Amino acid sequence: MKLNKTFLAVAAALPLFSFAANANTVTAADLKERVFGSLFGEYYMPDTKKTESPDWNYMEKDWGYGVELGYYLTEQWAIRAEYARMEMQSKLDGSDVNGNRYGLDVMYHLPQLSSVYLVGGLKRFDAAQNTTAFNVGLGYKHFFNQNFALYAEANRYQGIDESYGDAGIKLGMTYAFGSPAAKAAPTPAPAPAAPVQAAVVDSDGDGVPDSADKCANTPANHKVDATGCSIFEEKMAAVGDVDIEVRFAFDSAAIPANKISDVEGLGAFMQRFPESTVVIEGHASNIGNPTYNMRLSERRANSVADILKNKFNIAPSRIKSVGYGVTRPRVEGNTSAAHAANQRIEAKVTATIKEPVLR
Template sequence: MKLNKTFLAVAAAFPLLSSAVMADTVSSADLKERVFGSLFGEYYMPDLDKTESAEWNYMEKDWGYGVELGYYLTEQWALRLEFAKLDLQSKLDGSDADGNRIGLDAMYHISQLPSVYLVGGLKRFDAVQDTTAFNVGIGYKHFFNQNFALFAEANRYQGIDETYADAGVKVGLTYVFGSASAAPAPKPAPAPAPVAPVQPVAPADTDADGVVDSADKCANTPANHKVDATGCTIYEEKMASVGDIDIEVRFPFDSATIPADKISDVEGLGAFMQRFPESTVLIEGHASNIGNPDYNMRLSERRANSVADMLKKDFNIDPSRITAIGYGVTRPRVEGNTRAAHRANQRIEAKVTAKIKEPVLR
């Protein structure tokens, strides 16, 4: 007696198949106490002793088909009746070696892999000879909905009154009759006994800022101020312009050197920026409308940079806080072509921005 190698390969593939195919849409509990029927095709593989024996008419491997009728006893156990037609031939002369198989099986569905089941049962054959065998096998069933499923199953048939070990692989369609029983609706929880409402006593808030007196560290805050958890005004800091500062740096004609009598104006700007370390300044250089405009533009830039350089070197102001730009003759303070207009326009202006602190209003 020789064990069929094809049966072993197919049986070993079922656990892998259960993890490769998408999960079923039906649980084991949905199948309990339901009747099912199946149609299947089967590739039947007689023992090698049969294929080489005249007593078995040199029975060859071939196809068969059949039907099943079963019942799910529990979530894991089921019983089924099977009838199969084995359409076999003799490999010697092609004569019929077919017959029928009928039997009863028990099925056990594995809890951890509900789509995989084990099967065992007793069968009666009348192919060439009348014999009895018991079978063991493994199967995989995949449900597409509450009723329909495809299945594949491999079995080994061990002869009882004759010594042989046949094998077969079935593929078929199962229909489960009826539908899953609906779970009973949970009983509603009893209504709680009514409780008389307790009227709360509001704690005192004298300044009406939303913080009770016991936690208020800043009494009498203005009514339009937002306050924190301690009742104190919330402030926000922001950068805002503090106005244009005309530092009155007047340059001689065609010069970018700060005159000695104007250095004090630049020093005042530097002292202010040291006092307010988060302040920034925009230094604007201007020129009179005499001569070439492009040259005057570059001259105004040199004038702005001369003030910026003094702030950096003498007052250690970080360069990131200083912006120097030349406007040439594009922004005159005094219009006209007089000597007074030219002197007024040969200048530096500074725009300072500093951080201010303001209360947040409601």
């Protein structure tokens, strides 16, 4: 179904009409929450299906008229009710095909061009046949003062229960009832009070007045921030080598029960200092295959790491476990005492400490 060419031409011309006309003297804010009524004449153009069909009595293009009553909900949105009398004639024999149209519309006024609006709604027709249609359109409204305006509007009527596409062009006059709400005059700003110079007091001599000092009595050799508090810098410092002294049985990675407390002490320390990290080094005695001893030393280191992670919830990112096999013996030699000393765990812990920045 093709759109009526006259409807398209008028719809395209409406924005040009808005620019050509003199500027409105009424703003969108002036119309908010006001009732309006309109009288209009309309040139109505039925679809060719109606003009060429006996079911529609060969309805011809013709004039009509109507009234509207609406309300501006906000600066952009409005609603209205419409009644139109359609004085149509038959193209075949000139007989009357009169009817009525009534329905509701929603109007949206463009924010940057409040004189231009979009319209959409639902209509009921009783000309030749009783049908229902929805309409969409474009309009322009020009106010000459706070109450009177002329408007032009083009609409497309699309049948719902019958397949047709009519068009109509309205020209009319609108009256907005009442007057815009009075705008309150802006409250003048109070005159600034004359500044009062107060004596500056700096009790601890750190260069920050007591009125802004949040840390009283800071040491004289400490640098302070804008609030008078000592400035600290964080440094990573080695806490020291913690020799857990876990002596493993030959060919075993199980921590003896009497040495569990040493590992738990390490876990408690890392819980207390959440920035601390640890490197757990596993070692083995020089007995047997070096490759096997390397894996054995890794299992010994991991057995300590597992306790830290599982019992003390230390994040894996804070724990590094590594096996050195027989490459770093504590005691050289091939004696029983040397082997016992080398089957061990060493833990190197590093923690973040804060040191004051000195002047």
